[in-house]
Amino acid sequence: MRAEAILATRDLTIEFKGFKAVDGVNLNIEQGTIHALIGPNGAGKTTCFNLLTKFLTPTKGTILYKGRDITALKPAEIARLGIVRSFQISAVFAQFTALENVRVALQRRRGDSFDFWRSERVLTRYDREARELLEAVGLADYASVRAGELPYGRKRALEVATTLALDPSMLLLDEPLAGMGHEDVDRMAALIRHVSTNRTILMVEHNLSVVASLSDRITVLARGKVLAEGSYATVSSDERVVEAYMGGMHA
Numbered sequence: 135m136r137a138e139a140i141l142a143t144r145d146l147t148i149e150f151k152g153f154k155a156v157d158g159v160n161l162n163i164e165q166g167t168i169h170a171l172i173g174p175n176g177a178g179k180t181t182c183f184n185l186l187t188k189f190l191t192p193t194k195g196t197i198l199y200k201g202r203d204i205t206a207l208k209p210a211e212i213a214r215l216g217i218v219r220s221f222q223i224s225a226v227f228a229q230f231t232a233l234e235n236v237r238v239a240l241q242r243r244r245g246d247s248f249d250f251w252r253s254e255r256v257l258t259r260y261d262r263e264a265r266e267l268l269e270a271v272g273l274a275d276y277a278s279v280r281a282g283e284l285p286y287g288r289k290r291a292l293e294v295a296t297t298l299a300l301d302p303s304m305l306l307l308d309e310p311l312a313g314m315g316h317e318d319v320d321r322m323a324a325l326i327r328h329v330s331t332n333r334t335i336l337m338v339e340h341n342l343s344v345v346a347s348l349s350d351r352i353t354v355l356a357r358g359k360v361l362a363e364g365s366y367a368t369v370s371s372d373e374r375v376v377e378a379y380m381g382g383m384h385a
């Protein structure tokens with residue numbers, strides 16, 4: 135493993151009834167980088183992501199976080215180590231306002247009691263930090279709006295805020311731009327760049343122009359295996375990658 139890799143896999147493999155959806159994958163995610171996992175449909179990206187976030191158990195192989203073998207740990211255990219998956223784990227409470235959602239997430243991190251409805255006084259302790267997080271994700275004006283009433287893109291931004299409230303050192307983003315219109319895509323891309331300061335980000339993403347502009351390093355998967363790895367310029371000029379995408383990367 136390279137010294138600077140924060141998350142790495144060795145021979146990561148998962149087999150579904152004889153079919154290897156992820157097949158001998160070696161990843162090295164370097165500390166402080168934005169790393170994208172891309173590949174054509176069915177390449178194994180989501181499966182690989184689910185292995186890294188412990189939603190699936192590998193048939194064989196190892197996952198290392200800061201050199202420590204975390205292959206056998208559960209999702210909550212890796213979250214405590216600072217690896218947090220956004221958009222699934224950090225689903226927001228629709229009935230709570232944006233501010234309340236971030237406050238609850240802050241409480242979670244501090245390990246405070248969950249019976250937050252009893253003590254308004256305790257909650258206000260978190261107000262300032264919650265408002266700062268809302269500000270960071272561009273939701274300062276939405277603090278008192280219920281999460282369920284936020285427009286889609288803003289809701290995703292709120293999910294990022296609740297994830298950041300856990301103060302992760304590594305953020306795993308599963309298709310952060312999925313289902314977004316132009317304006318939201320631009321806003322979310324800027325947000326990802328913004329929150330990448332002092333953090334490592336791994337994202338599975340289909341939007342290649344955003345992947346190109348955001349990522350320091352890209353791993354291309356195809357048929358469960360690593361096809362290419364490097365900068366966008368490197369992987370997009372790799373003939374095998376072009377072939378796998380049938381020219382799609384240059385479209």
Ligand SMILES: Nc1ncnc2c1ncn2[C@@H]1O[C@H](COP(=O)(O)OP(=O)(O)OP(=O)(O)O)[C@@H](O)[C@H]1O
Binds near residue numbers: 173
């Ligand atoms: N639980 C499962 N049982 C059997 N096969 C599965 C299972 N999960 C995934 N697969 C198969 O593994 C392959 C990889 O799927 P995966 O969803 O990881 O690809 P992907 O790269 O994320 O694709 P997409 O871009 O379409 O989301 C596919 O052929 C899929 O059918």
